[in-house]
Amino acid sequence: MRKLAAFLGLVGLLSLGLAQSAQEILDRVEKNLSTPWQATVQGRIQGPGGEEELLARVYALPQARLFRVEFLKPGSLEGNFTVITEKEVWNYLYLTNQLVISPREKAKIQGLGFAPQGLGDLKALSEQVNLRLEGEVRLPEGVAWKLVGRSKENQGFAAMELYILKADPRPLRFVFLDEKGKVLADLKVVEFKRTNLTEAQLKRYPKDAQVVRR
């Protein structure tokens, strides 16, 4: 009995330790990505027309908590982009030339199977998902931490896996899953670079766009 209690205690301590590690890893990522950066995200998603290829550029100005995701693929989303500010989410829709502005808490994504705002803002993603460290894996880019977790509320996905490069703490891969474990989106960060970006660059939109506030 004592042995069992000791074992359970050890498991508990270990899981607590791993849970702390997940937060520690996210803190390291936040510290590492504190200057402006941009990346290209590529993979498969369950889009409006079934399984589709996704290609998007992510621009980040972490000190201003400002992020921009520009969609290049699938073709139906080309020209659309999402801007995430500290309080709002802007979605520009190319086909109707509209900029739909929603408060951050209202801007939930149901249709894409993943949350585009999470691609740039890991801090916001970690607030929506109970992430824990599952272990280390070897990826083509190097050794990575594998974090897994379940969505705290309906974000369009039920669970996710997040791979963080150990040598240069930054995300390498996002996998979003539904309740049954089916992959909704599997996205890899294929290009990453630190660069100079300004707020104006990230917030630009066509001047003739109709702005709709929700």
Next chain:
Amino acid sequence: MKGKAVFLTVLLGFALAQGRLEAGLYAAPPGLAPALEAGLSLEEGEVFLRLAPFRAALGYGGSLALGPLGFFAFGLQGEVGEGGPGGVAYGEGGAGPFALEGRIGYRPKRALPLFPEEGLFGRLALRYRPAPKEVLGLELARATPPGPSPSGSSRAFPPGAWREATPSGKGPPIPLARASPRGPTPFWVGRGRWGKGARCWSFPSASEGQTASRGPSS
């Protein structure tokens, strides 16, 4: 009397705190015409009131946002005024490669500036983007100028919304030349469009006459 004034003031203050109030004076033949619009924001959507000389409308407008996938707005308004009651229902927006605007209404007599259509009027506009650089469109209209609604209720099809795709990263999309809003036309109008690259053609029907005649946009 004093009580009523206080009540109205409180009501107005409440409305302004949670909504909008717009007053306008329009210069259009045959002369100046005032208009007033008020909206009260609800959790989802808005209840609105529109007033023009000899006609008033009360309605509800809502919307559904689908993130980067699309946006859909819908509404319903009932009207009273000169000639008798009327009403309009509309739904418009886009999701993924599809965009549509559907609008149907009836009004016994037009009342400018907010209620320009008369009789049974409506429009159905569909657009499909089969490839990033191609747009297919179909528009049917009756007693309504083709293109964006002149009444202001059309939020998903603003001027320039009827547009063609251009490769991203090469500046803003090029708005298509489109028929300028004219007076209401008494005919059903049919129009199909196809655009590719920097070119687009329209095929106005015979009944449409000159309303939508135009050539390639570049």
